[in-house]
Amino acid sequence: MLREIWIIAIVFLIACSPREQQPATVAPNAWQTALEDEVTRLDVESEGTLGVYVQRLDDGSEFHHASDKKWYLASTTKVLVAIVALQHVDSGELSLEHRVTLKGSDHVDGGGTLRFRPPGTRISVRTLLEQMLTYSDSTAADLLIKLVGERELNRQLATFAEAGSFGRITSLLQVRYDAYSMLHTRARELTNQDFIRLKSVPISGRLQAFMNRLNLSRSDLGASSIEAAFERYYETGRNSGTLSGFGRVLAALWKGELLSSGGTALLLRFMERMRTGEHRIKAGLPTGLKFAQKTGTQSGRVCNVGIVRETAPEPPRRKPRGVVVAACVADFSRPAAAEAVLQKLGRAVGALFVREAAVARVDRSWNKLCFLERDGYCIASSPDNSSRLQQALPYFQEDKRRGKRAFRAQGVACASGGKSYPY
Numbered sequence: 001m002l003r004e005i006w007i008i009a010i011v012f013l014i015a016c017s018p019r020e021q022q023p024a025t026v027a028p029n030a031w032q033t034a035l036e037d038e039v040t041r042l043d044v045e046s047e048g049t050l051g052v053y054v055q056r057l058d059d060g061s062e063f064h065h066a067s068d069k070k071w072y073l074a075s076t077t078k079v080l081v082a083i084v085a086l087q088h089v090d091s092g093e094l095s096l097e098h099r100v101t102l103k104g105s106d107h108v109d110g111g112g113t114l115r116f117r118p119p120g121t122r123i124s125v126r127t128l129l130e131q132m133l134t135y136s137d138s139t140a141a142d143l144l145i146k147l148v149g150e151r152e153l154n155r156q157l158a159t160f161a162e163a164g165s166f167g168r169i170t171s172l173l174q175v176r177y178d179a180y181s182m183l184h185t186r187a188r189e190l191t192n193q194d195f196i197r198l199k200s201v202p203i204s205g206r207l208q209a210f211m212n213r214l215n216l217s218r219s220d221l222g223a224s225s226i227e228a229a230f231e232r233y234y235e236t237g238r239n240s241g242t243l244s245g246f247g248r249v250l251a252a253l254w255k256g257e258l259l260s261s262g263g264t265a266l267l268l269r270f271m272e273r274m275r276t277g278e279h280r281i282k283a284g285l286p287t288g289l290k291f292a293q294k295t296g297t298q299s300g301r302v303c304n305v306g307i308v309r310e311t312a313p314e315p316p317r318r319k320p321r322g323v324v325v326a327a328c329v330a331d332f333s334r335p336a337a338a339e340a341v342l343q344k345l346g347r348a349v350g351a352l353f354v355r356e357a358a359v360a361r362v363d364r365s366w367n368k369l370c371f372l373e374r375d376g377y378c379i380a381s382s383p384d385n386s387s388r389l390q391q392a393l394p395y396f397q398e399d400k401r402r403g404k405r406a407f408r409a410q411g412v413a414c415a416s417g418g419k420s421y422p423y
Helices: 002-016 030-045 074-091 125-134 138-148 150-160 172-180 185-189 192-200 203-214 226-234 243-254 261-272 335-354 387-395
Strands: 049-056 062-065 070-072 099-101 122-124 240-242 289-298 301-310 322-330 359-362 369-372 414-416 419-421
Touching: 030 049, 030 062, 030 335, 049 243, 049 335, 062 243, 070 301, 070 322, 074 125, 074 138, 074 150, 074 243, 074 261, 074 289, 074 301, 099 125, 122 125, 125 138, 125 261, 138 150, 138 172, 172 185, 172 192, 172 226, 185 203, 192 203, 203 226, 240 243, 243 261, 243 301, 243 322, 261 289, 261 301, 289 335, 301 335, 322 335
Parallel strands: 359 414
Antiparallel strands: 049 062, 049 322, 070 240, 099 122, 289 301, 301 322, 359 369, 414 419
16 A cells, blocks of 8 residues: 555656756747748758858847858958957047058058059058958958957957857968968968969969969979869868858948947948949849948959848938848859859848838828838838839739739738738
8 A cells, every 4th residue: 555655656757856947949930931931942952051140120039041150251251350459449449540551561461552552652440441441452351350360350259259150360461371272282382472373363373373473383383273272272261150150240230239339330332332243142132222242252262242231211201121131152063153152142132121021001192102101101102213123023923813003921911902912
């Protein structure tokens, strides 16, 4: 009897003990599902491999597609350099008007014009930031890295980036030394001017020019081509990072968590003026959206990161919507093919803004077509004259059952003759 009582007591205690909580499954939002369909299709149908991270800035919800693997980031790292430099400005350790003296050994091949400035030129920190972000000037980037210190750059980056998000960030000139050393260790003997001259040689003749400069033969080389040398360099993890880690840094920047309001505004203004991304994500965005962005391009790698947002509505009924996007394409044969993928990604990201419309309304005279947002603010009207509406229409399909001027889209109502029809 006593034994039976003990058994009953044990069973009772087990039954009443708190059970381990199972993690709740969070269903994806409609925008994440729609974007996943489009990005997966792009990745399958397009040349190369695609990585994408998107975060909505209003609620922090995220989209991931190969975003947690390490991608070589190329010149997008210049955004990180700018953040650290501006943090030094905010702390008073640097001034935007502080000037550095350009030396002949500071010139770096790549975009921008500072490599053509003569030694002895004095350049302000403000100008270096503008040239680096707006024109992707590598000479400006390396001058800022030298000013802050490479070790300090990486130490400070680790204080605001998620652990493990980034490999070591180096100067752009160091990238050349490290990558070409995969061909031969004597690449360390080259000067910055040698790399500038090599960059001026067409890619088809660049390997031979490298061998001629160092008096090497093909049998001396550790890689079969410059492209193969860069692929080996990418494996070191330097100047690489996760797209999710980069995107979260951009979100923190937007929220004012990394810089003063003045520093944040300056950095975003320079990024919005960028001149090197006209054929990438920006080319797919609807008219009326701003894109504070940075591109990165290297052998077999093309990247584009930034913040897409609406311009503030007038009158201001709510805060403009925005998303962070970070994307890279690898393993393509031509940069133009990779840029085409990013342009299509831009259309998919732009569609997120269009899909937020709650009602599509057509008046009885068919002279006006307005997409109305949740607060009733009309973002497009007069289809014959509104470039923004013309950009929006590709995301809608004509619904001939409702009438020739009725349009529909996923999650958006369609309307005809002044009546609304849920879709």
